[in-house]
Amino acid sequence: MDRFASPKTKEELLSSLHYIFPITNHKEIDQNTIIPAIEEKNNLGLNGQYAFWSEINNGVVCLIYDNNKPRQPHKALLLTTVQKPEQLDLNFANYFCKVFNDDIKTLPLSEKHSELWISLRQTQFRRAISKFSSFSTEPIIQWMQIVENSVSLRYENKPFSLCLFMTKQREWIQTPLGSRFIPFKKSIPFAKGIMAEKWLRAAMSSHNIGIAGVGFAGDLFGLFDIPYEESESDELFSPHEDLTSISKLLVKGTCLFITTENGDIYLQLANKSTFYKTQGRWHYLNYNNIYKMLKQFLNEEMSRSILKICLNLSYEKQGALILIPDVLATITEIIPDINQKNKANGDLRDSIKGLKITDKIQRRIITTSAKIDGALVISRTGTVQDVACMIGQPSPEKLAELKIEKLERYSGARTTAAWNASTYGISIKVSEDGPIMIFRHGMLITQIG
Known part of the structure; x- marks a missing residue:
């Protein structure tokens, strides 16, 4: 046939x-x-x-x-x-x-x-x-294969992870990094450097140090200190916000490989597309799709901050549920135990309440708190209302207001909780496997992964 x-x-x-x-x-x-x-x-x-x-x-x-x-x-x-x-x-x-x-x-x-x-x-x-990509087909396929093989390597009994910047011209990374870049005295063949040089594994295992390769052969020609400076107004999104500064160096003729201790692989291109390999399959990701959707309902600063939290959690393989209510006046309906003295996780919830997700330092603390079972509830201005809390099931009156006939039930408890939460506003479910889903008023409005 x-x-x-x-x-x-x-x-x-x-x-x-x-x-x-x-x-x-x-x-x-x-x-x-x-x-x-x-x-x-x-x-x-x-x-x-x-x-x-x-x-x-x-x-x-x-x-x-x-x-x-x-x-x-x-x-x-x-x-x-x-x-x-x-x-x-x-x-x-x-x-x-x-x-x-x-x-x-x-x-x-x-x-x-x-x-x-x-x-x-x-x-x-x-x-x-x-x-x-903007590279010739043969070399980048070889690089991808070698990087895929590298995730099985270990250093001191820990999975090997790397940050690898590939470029057609040395100066495209060496010049902007300045003193952060340390060139090798002699280039190292790509496969040998990634697969056989244990000292490179030691250098890159913490994601503080990256490595650069150049040309058709992809020979490795230097190490660099990964910069972490970042403007909160940036609209370039990386798999994790700590990697945004190195992602900003991407221009046509470059690409960035990132591997994680979980065995996942990210490949970023200069056109702002990201490819992600997990559980043996490649995925195409466009973070701008989520950002664009969030901006329909929230201001730009809030949209950026929410997306960064979600991407950080996804990168770290941490599941979470985030809710941004339409109206804070309904907070006691959303979180039934919010005013109880002996509520679960009370010390944490009282401590995190009032922090701002638009502040990078506070966002780190909030992101860590979001990993705990329960929901992170944030106002439309970015102030944490609660964390590690249980969201109440919407009432028949709430469903009727949204013209929803009945409750939805999904195979995953967190997805069902995200749907329930969305009846109060925008809810975001980050899966432990990486995918991100956004609901609003009982409707799935976007997802990646």
């Missing part, structure tokens, strides 16, 4: 697209729908015809081509997403779908090429990332 016509091929493409978009629904569309969607796209002057946003269908269209000459779209998936993707998201999806279609062309027969297809499937995301 031709691979492009196989139902399994459509399922495989859809499975991968879930690691790019927050998909809520999908359907296959026929030629009568595909052709107008492509014509609409061409009229907008957009390049490529593999994945794009269709206004007339209000969704993302992803194409699977046949193997005729010239190739024509055989089928298409129409994806409904939590929010309209940014053009950056669509650009990466287009690269991924092109890689997927090129593999279909290379291995056109489902049964005959099944083993080779499995091998290609395992590398599709990695190859799409390499094409999306």
Whole structure:
């Protein structure tokens, strides 16, 4: 059977697209729908015809081509997403779908090429990332493979973690860092330095020191002290706010690898896209999607601060629930025991109350407190109202006010709690596995991971 016509091929493409978009629904569309969607796209002057946003269908269209000459779209998936993707998201999806279609062309027969297809499937995301970057495909794929292998290494019985800045030109990192950068007397081959040089593992294990590589071969040419200075007005988001200053050095022709003691890998590109490998799978992340959504309801300073807390928790693999109520007057309904003298975690809750998430030092303390079971409740001006507290279940009157017929129940207790909390305003669930979901008034409004 031709691979492009196989139902399994459509399922495989859809499975991968879930690691790019927050998909809520999908359907296959026929030629009568595909052709107008492509014509609409061409009229907008957009390049490529593999994945794009269709206004007339209000969704993302992803194409699977046949193997005729010239190739024509055989089928298409129409994806409904939590929010309209940014053009950056669509650009990466287009690269991924092109890689997927090129593999279909290379291995056109489902049964005959099944083993080779499995091998290609395992590398599709990695190859799409390499094409999306500003580096040549071959070297960055090799770097990604070596970095993936490095997470199994240990130093003094601790998992090895690194901060690795890759650049086409030495001066793009060496000049802005100045005295923070210490060049090697002699460059070290990439694979040897990452996989075999134990002294490098010792130097980088605390994430205070990074390493830089240059050129096509990626030879390592120096160490640098990771700067932590940061302006609270920054709108560049890194997997953890302590890494924002090094992320700010990213320009076209550079990329940043970060690995964690949990075995996760982050790859940041200069276009503000982030790729994240956890539990054996690569994900595409665009932090700006959350920031943009939060700014619809909160001011910019609050939106930045909330997002930084969420990203820090996600990076550290700490689950949490955050609530920003619409109206503080309902606080006793939201937190039934807030005024009780012998409330659970009372000393902590009374101590943290009143701190501001917009203050970086206080935000560190608040973030640590948010890791404790219960919710972190913050006013719309950024003042902590409570922490490590239980959120009350919305009353029938509250549900009726929002025109919600019944309570929602999810497989995860924290997700259910986040939904309950969202009836009072904006609630954010950070999963221990990393994903972030934001609800408002009983609706999921955005998510990443």
